Amino acid sequence: MTRKIIAGSCFSLLVALLLTGCSLSMGPSANDILSGMGRVPDSTIVKDGLPTYIIMIESMLSKAPDDPKLLEAAAQLYSLYGAYFVDDQERARSLTARALEYALTSSAKIIPGMVSARSSSYADFETVVKNTSVKDVATLFSTGSVWLDWVRVRKDDLDAVADLPMIQLMMQRVTELEADYRSGMATLYLALLASMEYGDDQSVRDYFNRAVEQAAGKNLMPQVFYGIWLTNNGEVEAGCVKLKKVIQSGLPVSDQFTLMNDFALKQAKQTIDKLGQTGSCQPGLEKGK
DSSP states (O other), rough: OOOOOOOOOHGGGGGGEEEEEOOOOOSSHHHHHHHHTTOSOOOHHHHHHHHHHHHHHHHHHHHHHTTTTHHHHHHHHHHHHHHHHOOOHHHHHHHHHHHHHHHHHHHHHTSTGGGGGGGSOHHHHHHHTTOOGGGGGGHHHHHHHHHHHHHHHHTTOOHHHHTTTHHHHHHHHHHHTTTTTHHHHHHHHHHHHHIIIIIHHHHHHHHHHHHHHHHTTTTHHOOOOOOOHHHHTOHHHHHHHHHHHHHOOOOOOOOOGGGHHHHHHHHHHHHHHHHHTTTSSSSSSSTTT
């Protein structure tokens, strides 16, 4: 089966997805840093600070190696740094491997059966995921997002890509337990997963439209992802119009999504500029569109 990996421009936006899940109960200093990252209006600041944050979390883990919240925080930071801010492929693989190890170790302490997640059959893994409850939603989402980053840096490895159905299963369970989790972020992941392989075009559209609705104007990510997907799907005019509307609307007032919205808006502008260079998307928003 041919596997479709969504364009790199879309994946670059995932840098912000992790930041919505960083409110962790693990002491005020780390909690303040992680939850505050989502409010930073400049991704360069986050990039420069990540090595320090990682060292800080590792020092905490040296004193409490079995703390699931510390393990989850370490997983998120390693994943964010390795998948989005490291250019060297081998380093990216090493960092995301550590991230996934921490994520699965953390989730196994909260969800029985997750300890053997990667070596389980799909049927066994499905049973584990279906037995989760509302209290496990945050763990499912965090683990799934780290796992997807692990796959992304190995997108040419079919064995890694073969894990995508398990990630999709986790995100689907999140939306079953809490439909609009984190203002549509889990639904957005399902849209991205569907665009890779697991759904036809209508399924992708349905997920994107639902994510946009759940974002309720607070988060620009679903709209920008949708616009980029349309342009990659050959619907350049429709994607162009959608992205230009995002640009015209500007940044919404939302502390929770400050960094995410800034990053999304910049990506929308970059995409419009690239399309403009080929003559397929002209500056400005056509009247009546």
